[in-house]
Amino acid sequence: MIGIPPFLGFFSKWLLAKGALDAVTGGIIQPWAAYTIVGAIVLSGLLNVVYYGPILINGWFGGKEERPAHAHGHGEHHEPAKEKVKLTEPSWVMVSPMMALAISTLVLGIYIKYPLKLVASVVKIYFKV
DSSP: OOOSTTSTTHHHHHHHHHHHHHHHHTTSSOHHHHHHHHHHHHHHHHHHHHHHHHHHHHHHHOOOEEEEOOOSOTTOOOOOOEEEEOOOOOOHHHHHHHHHHHHHHHHHHHTTHHHHHHHHHHHHHHHOO
């Protein structure tokens, strides 16, 4: 989604921007429209960094979770204190699907020509290109 290397959305956003610029050379759209499209793609990538960056950083490098402590008596209302809660490592049942997905994403991202050949053959069959 972020659209900058090495994140997953880079390849799709790159092809969208390239397609917009190629449409100018083909006379399909005006140059200002292509630059607007490319600008929107770049802005989308930057906004995704702003929105998802803290989530990724806290997910991978975050500390202990904080929960409100119940340190005051009944009827006393003040700002609740925070207590640190120790988090445990997830089991293999949780980790193995994430690792399989991460490894397959990296392999398909590095060796992209094989999935693209498959997609190109399907496009040729269905769209008679």
